[in-house]
Amino acid sequence: MFDKEYVFSGKHADMVKKLTAQFGTDTNSKIFSRNIDVYIVAPIIGFLYGRKSSIDNTSDQTTKIFTEQLIKETTTLKYNYQLIMLLNKKQLPFEERLDKAFRNYGNKENTDDEETYNEFVLGGVEILYEKIIEEANMSEDFLQNIYDFTEEFNNRFNGSITTDEILDLCMLAKK
Amino acid sequence: MLLKSIKLFNFRQFKGEQEASFSTDIHKNVTVIMGDNGSGKTSFAQAFTWCLYGDTDFADKSMLNKEIENNLMPRQQVSVKVNLDLTHNDIEYNISRAQIYSRDDYGKIKPLSTSFNISYKKNGQQEFVKQSEVESRIKEILPKELSKYFFFDGERIQNFSKQIQRGKSKEFAQAVRGLLGLNAFIEAMEHLKPTSKFGVIGSYNDSYDSSSDDKIREYSNKIQKYQDDLDSIDQRLLQINDSIQIADEKCAELSNKINLHSEGERLQNEKKSLNQKIGKLIMARNQAEGSLLKVFNNNPTAYFAKSLIKQALDTLSNQDIRDKGIPDIHERTIKYLIDRGICVCGTKITFGNDAYVELNKALEYLPPKSIGTIISQFVNESEIRLKTSGFLYEQISDQYKIIRDFESDIDESRTDLSEIDKKLTDVVDVAPYQIDLHKYKDKIAELDREKRDLYQKRGAYLTSRDRLITDRSELTLRDEKNRKIEVYKAYAQYMYDELYALYQESEDKIRKKLENYINEIFRSIYEGGISLKIDSEYNIQILVEDTDGHVFDVEASTAQSLSVIFAFITGIIKIARENNNSIDDDSRMLESEPYPLVMDAPLSSFDKTRIRTICDTLPKIAEQIIIFIKDTDGEIAEEHLGQVVGKRYFFDKKNEFDTIIMQR
Numbered sequence: 001m002f003d004k005e006y007v008f009s010g011k012h013a014d015m016v017k018k019l020t021a022q023f024g025t026d027t028n029s030k031i032f033s034r035n036i037d038v039y040i041v042a043p044i045i046g047f048l049y050g051r052k053s054s055i056d057n058t059s060d061q062t063t064k065i066f067t068e069q070l071i072k073e074t075t076t077l078k079y080n081y082q083l084i085m086l087l088n089k090k091q092l093p094f095e096e097r098l099d100k101a102f103r104n105y106g107n108k109e110n111t112d113d114e115e116t117y118n119e120f121v122l123g124g125v126e127i128l129y130e131k132i133i134e135e136a137n138m139s140e141d142f143l144q145n146i147y148d149f150t151e152e153f154n155n156r157f158n159g160s161i162t163t164d165e166i167l168d169l170c171m172l173a174k175k
Numbered sequence: 176m177l178l179k180s181i182k183l184f185n186f187r188q189f190k191g192e193q194e195a196s197f198s199t200d201i202h203k204n205v206t207v208i209m210g211d212n213g214s215g216k217t218s219f220a221q222a223f224t225w226c227l228y229g230d231t232d233f234a235d236k237s238m239l240n241k242e243i244e245n246n247l248m249p250r251q252q253v254s255v256k257v258n259l260d261l262t263h264n265d266i267e268y269n270i271s272r273a274q275i276y277s278r279d280d281y282g283k284i285k286p287l288s289t290s291f292n293i294s295y296k297k298n299g300q301q302e303f304v305k306q307s308e309v310e311s312r313i314k315e316i317l318p319k320e321l322s323k324y325f326f327f328d329g330e331r332i333q334n335f336s337k338q339i340q341r342g343k344s345k346e347f348a349q350a351v352r353g354l355l356g357l358n359a360f361i362e363a364m365e366h367l368k369p370t371s372k373f374g375v376i377g378s379y380n381d382s383y384d385s386s387s388d389d390k391i392r393e394y395s396n397k398i399q400k401y402q403d404d405l406d407s408i409d410q411r412l413l414q415i416n417d418s419i420q421i422a423d424e425k426c427a428e429l430s431n432k433i434n435l436h437s438e439g440e441r442l443q444n445e446k447k448s449l450n451q452k453i454g455k456l457i458m459a460r461n462q463a464e465g466s467l468l469k470v471f472n473n474n475p476t477a478y479f480a481k482s483l484i485k486q487a488l489d490t491l492s493n494q495d496i497r498d499k500g501i502p503d504i505h506e507r508t509i510k511y512l513i514d515r516g517i518c519v520c521g522t523k524i525t526f527g528n529d530a531y532v533e534l535n536k537a538l539e540y541l542p543p544k545s546i547g548t549i550i551s552q553f554v555n556e557s558e559i560r561l562k563t564s565g566f567l568y569e570q571i572s573d574q575y576k577i578i579r580d581f582e583s584d585i586d587e588s589r590t591d592l593s594e595i596d597k598k599l600t601d602v603v604d605v606a607p608y609q610i611d612l613h614k615y616k617d618k619i620a621e622l623d624r625e626k627r628d629l630y631q632k633r634g635a636y637l638t639s640r641d642r643l644i645t646d647r648s649e650l651t652l653r654d655e656k657n658r659k660i661e662v663y664k665a666y667a668q669y670m671y672d673e674l675y676a677l678y679q680e681s682e683d684k685i686r687k688k689l690e691n692y693i694n695e696i697f698r699s700i701y702e703g704g705i706s707l708k709i710d711s712e713y714n715i716q717i718l719v720e721d722t723d724g725h726v727f728d729v730e731a732s733t734a735q736s737l738s739v740i741f742a743f744i745t746g747i748i749k750i751a752r753e754n755n756n757s758i759d760d761d762s763r764m765l766e767s768e769p770y771p772l773v774m775d776a777p778l779s780s781f782d783k784t785r786i787r788t789i790c791d792t793l794p795k796i797a798e799q800i801i802i803f804i805k806d807t808d809g810e811i812a813e814e815h816l817g818q819v820v821g822k823r824y825f826f827d828k829k830n831e832f833d834t835i836i837m838q839r
Contacts, residue, residue, distance in 0.1 A: 024461070024464070026461055026465065028465050028468065029461075029464065030468065031468070032471075033468075033472050037472055040476055041475055044476060044479045044483065045479060047483070048482070048483070075556075079476075079553075079560070080476060082553060083487055084483075086487050086490070087486055087490070102546060102549045102550070102553070103539075103546070143467065143575065143578060146471060146571070147571060147572070147575040150471075150567070150568050150571050151568070151572070153479070153568075154568040157481070157482040158478070158481045158482055158568065167561065167562075
């Protein structure tokens with residue numbers, strides 16, 4: 001996994017292009033700097049909001065992420081993948097999820113899991129696009145939307161968790 | 176000078192032929208002409224000026240009656256004429272000016288030829304003044320510079336008060352002197368003038384030229400040249416002074432304007448600094464935006480995945496992970512055993528046998544592949560990620576607030592800016608005034624420099640000239656004939672000096688007299704601690720005396736200006752009259768003739784008491800008065816002047832283009 005070129009196509013390609021487009025006078029005025037930045041965050045978002053989406057072929061649009069970039073970010077991408085697999089479909093027994101996350105990672109026969117992951121990626125792209133771009137007209141609004149999105153996200157998912165709590169859990173888990 | 180009558184032909188509102196004759200009776204010397212505004216009083220007064228000088232103050236230079244003009248067919252011609260009968264120096268003059276107008280083929284009215292004639296009665300015959308001499312004759316009868324004060328257009332007071340207070344020109348002073356009877360002096364002095372080639376003394380110098388002594392002639396030439404240069408330097412100095420005065424006035428005016436509008440400069444500066452502030456704010460805001468985006472893009476995973484990480488760790492710590500591994504056994508151990516071929520328990524391990532398969536299976540659960548290891552790795556990862564970017568929301572929040580603060584500052588500044596712009600549209604930009612001010616200041620400095628240079632030159636020339644004169648005198652004294660000429664010159668010079676002293680004395684006396692008369696007359700019209708002073712160029716200064724006896728210069732109000740001018744003219748007239756009637760030999764040396772006063776509605780600016788005073792004073796001062804008044808002033812004038820009025824007219828205004836002069 002994460003060792004070859006990845007291609008966004010159809011409406012998702014369009015969305016990713018817009019998410020990485022320059023919206024201000026400065027070349028750094030972009031919501032996401034590169035395609036890969038979208039790719040890293042999208043599955044987390046898609047998983048949390050419970051949105052999956054399949055590859056869209058309604059248009060010829062494409063945009064890529066090069067192999068080198070994917071390889072550079074392998075650690076993060078692997079971590080995210082494991083996280084999702086660990087927590088996906090709670091009706092699966094823990095053992096199976098452990099296997100999916102840790103043991104079966106990298107297995108060439110794991111096409112189901114890979115597909116699930118990719119569906120979360122595309123779902124996440126859609127959520128990001130809807131929340132940050134669709135409601136906006138001018139670049140001020142992009143900023144506003146990023147802020148609103150982060151705030152909503154914070155309230156909905158992260159509100160009650162402090163970093164210390166988690167660090168304590170880390171200590172526990174290490175034993 | 177006395178006006179006898181005037182005839183108008185198609186002159187402005189006066190269609191056709193109209194005439195008026197003026198009272199010349201000694202006791203009933205007032206002619207009253209009554210008419211409402213717009214009935215033609217000003218036009219009538221201008222008729223005198225047009226007849227004598229061919230010039231009026233009207234913007235429309237066409238004198239032709241409008242109704243006649245409208246009815247004029249193409250190629251048709253019509254003439255406008257004014258005939259003036261008057262006496263001057265005991266001679267009866269008829270002065271007539273005519274202007275022919277025609278409509279051309281394009282329908283436009285064009286002025287064609289003008290004719291101007293002066294004729295007089297001599298030995299029962301009418302004689303014409305030669306065309307080449309008419310101009311100077313008019314000047315003799317009444318010079319144009321002074322005509323404004325005798326054909327008195329009281330409505331245009333502003334200009335006049337300025338003129339009076341700041342002396343029009345040398346010509347004005349000359350004209351006044353003429354009226355005061357100093358002309359004979361002036362001519363005599365001109366005749367003798369030591370510095371002119373055409374004066375008596377000059378011609379004596381000329382007769383040096385006929386002497387055989389070339390050197391003397393040479394000296395004379397050089398001396399004359401210096402004299403000419405000195406004359407032109409003096410003239411230029413006068414010009415410079417005038418120019419400097421004008422430039423000074425301009426500077427004062429501009430400084431005033433700049434001060435009034437300095438507000439505008441302040442606002443401009445404010446605007447500039449606001450623009451700068453806005454520029455900086457925008458930059459800061461963009462920076463903050465950049466920061467926000469950087470935070471958003473810098474490893475956001477840990478933040479977004481926080482809840483997931485918690486869940487995962489929860490699960491991991493709660494679950495009992497049955498580590499299928501065997502404590503303290505590593506992959507290396509198994510590999511070693513497999514290589515060795517014998518297990519710890521002694522079982523043979525050969526490729527593919529049960530032991531081999533079981534051992535290989537165990538590899539799955541032993542480090543580094545053991546799940547425990549992997550999970551520890553995972554937990555470590557989680558720890559690291561959390562520590563590095565757990566505060567994404569707080570950071571974005573802070574940056575966002577900063578951005579919004581900048582944006583509201585920018586908006587506020589922009590609003591301030593448009594407020595200033597609104598104010599600026601009312602305010603005039605002072606920059607051009609300041610540029611002009613600099614220009615004028617530079618000009619003044621330049622003129623000052625020139626003045627200094629000229630003074631230097633002048634000094635040098637004077638010295639050289641005088642040295643040459645001395646040298647020449649020495650030379651000429653040797654010659655017998657020339658010696659005589661020197662004596663004649665000395666006499667002539669002495670006469671000139673005497674005349675000059677006498678002239679100064681007389682002029683001083685007369686000027687003082689004029690000043691006194693003017694103050695007298697002025698005070699009788701206008702009480703109040705105001706007095707007038709006249710300087711050597713006949714400029715008038717109005718001085719106010721406050722309760723402590725301090726005296727200072729003031730700007731006159733309309734009524735005051737009117738009174739000043741009135742007092743000035745009547746003062747001059749009074750003196751002129753005195754000179755004429757005087758039995759005193761001294762005064763007889765001053766020759767002058769009285770002038771009439773033609774006044775166009777000055778009463779409108781005065782209150783009732785003043786009108787009364789004026790009406791009382793006037794007839795006693797001037798030989799002849801012709802006065803234009805409005806209907807509304809009529810009754811008062813009649814009340815106070817009634818006994819001295821010799822003739823009465825009124826202007827019957829039929830319509831805009833037609834007024835008829837009717838005798839009452």
